[in-house]
Amino acid sequence: MQHIQSTGYNIYFNDDCYTYLQQLLQPGAYSTIFILSDENTSQHCLPTFLSMVATEIPMEIIEFDAGEVNKTIETCVQVWHALTDLGADRKSLVINVGGGVVTDLGGFAASTFKRGMDFINVPTSLLAMVDASVGGKTGVDLGALKNQVGVINNPIAVLVDSQFLETLPAEEMRSGLAEMLKHGLIADAGYWNSFLDLNDLSTTDLDALIHRSVQLKNEVVMQDPTEKNLRKILNFGHTIGHAVESYFLENPNKTTLLHGEAIAVGMILEAYFSAAYKLLTEGEYIEIKEVVLSIFPKVEFTADDITAIIELLIHDKKNESGKVQFVLLETIGSAVIDKLVENSLIIKAFEDYQN
Structure with missing residues (x-):
């Protein structure tokens, strides 16, 4: 290879x-x-x-x-x-x-x-x-x-x-799939389509998918090594996802989530924001939600959980001047950076995720 x-x-x-x-x-x-x-x-x-x-x-x-x-x-x-x-x-x-x-x-x-x-x-x-x-x-x-x-x-x-x-173990393999899905969503719609049916995936197929995933990330990083601009798209799903991961890590009443499990939640929610702002179509959002949830089990959130997670967002590394910056999708295979999202929309996204 x-x-x-x-x-x-x-x-x-x-x-x-x-x-x-x-x-x-x-x-x-x-x-x-x-x-x-x-x-x-x-x-x-x-x-x-x-x-x-x-x-x-x-x-x-x-x-x-x-x-x-x-x-x-x-x-x-x-x-x-x-x-x-x-x-x-x-x-x-x-x-x-x-x-x-x-x-x-x-x-x-x-x-x-x-x-x-x-x-x-x-x-x-x-x-x-x-x-x-x-x-x-x-x-x-x-x-x-x-x-x-x-x-x-x-x-x-x-x-x-x-x-x-x-x-x-199977859950660790699944965790890695989250980042591979992300690479397709932000940079290559054809690659995303490779994950629409994983039933017949062979070892050779997996090697090729890993190679392409690394290639996609590397192409972005080489254009913006220190994350001043384009490299931020690699954070799709991570603004919410990292807050979810941190909250479940520090809360003794919660079962700690693997990184990919938290990022899966983040990708669905941030796809919801994208659709709410008329970037993604409703059909694209539903496709993303259904594909991700076919791989990752749904995580349960209470109202108090959501409030605490929103409070954690202020610590995200992409933030500037105290404002939370999100990566959104303008279509499957293309992303935009530095988008602001109101807390009220974040709450709606969690509600939609739970439904």
């Missing part, structure tokens, strides 16, 4: 990942290799990955607890201490093997330790393959607020090996 060229690095797929690594990890290329993973990927993915990597460079493994709740500056401090204790220097290489929490946090730790070390992302979840590992966004959460602290800094490569998906 053809590699994808990004700004200053390449994204490799399947067998080409290990060909690249063998060429890179020659004696003397790096002083030490540090592999960062969480407890899940250490158990399910790391043995396979290590079996494919042969190098004389000394290698150390740093592991932290799994889950979004551990995507914090405190975990990052633990990683920095581990790097220090194990003798990391600026000629060391960090390889992040895991889902989006690992690639986000690991990229941030590597980007800031000794003012920057090379790092490679090896995403092992569908979500990380098509979204988190690509584009250079690194960082940690601040309390329940998503990705509030971080930097944009590219890896030297991203290695996407779809065999790791065999280790994922």
Whole structure:
């Protein structure tokens, strides 16, 4: 499968990942290799990955607890201490093997330790393959607020090996589909149509869909690496979705949602806004709602939940001058940025979602 060229690095797929690594990890290329993973990927993915990597460079493994709740500056401090204790220097290489929490946090730790070390992302979840590992966004959460602290800094490569998906539970696979659906909605109607019937999806089909999803994101990022304009369209579904995810993460009476589950809610609501403003047709909105709900179970919200979620919107990173900025769809396959939405319409969208 053809590699994808990004700004200053390449994204490799399947067998080409290990060909690249063998060429890179020659004696003397790096002083030490540090592999960062969480407890899940250490158990399910790391043995396979290590079996494919042969190098004389000394290698150390740093592991932290799994889950979004551990995507914090405190975990990052633990990683920095581990790097220090194990003798990391600026000629060391960090390889992040895991889902989006690992690639986000690991990229941030590597980007800031000794003012920057090379790092490679090896995403092992569908979500990380098509979204988190690509584009250079690194960082940690601040309390329940998503990705509030971080930097944009590219890896030297991203290695996407779809065999790791065999280790994922069904709900994690489904979570990754949310970002793939988003890429079709904002940039490629034909790609969106690929998801209208998932019943006969083969492994080959999935590889091709992953490749196209990465390609779509990369095309946007290359035009606007630091998210001044066009790259904002990648946040479709995320303004509401991140607030929903944060609220369910911090509320002890709620079951924590996976990222894709929260983004699925956000995409339906933000599609509703788009239809309300006469950008999307009613038929397009209904199609989006039906397709997303055919994949993701509906989430229940009380009136108090909705009020609290709206209050969280003020912390969204796209906001300017205290105003919440949304990405809306002008049709399936095309998006517009920096749109304001009244709270009354947000409440109506939640009501429509529940019906």
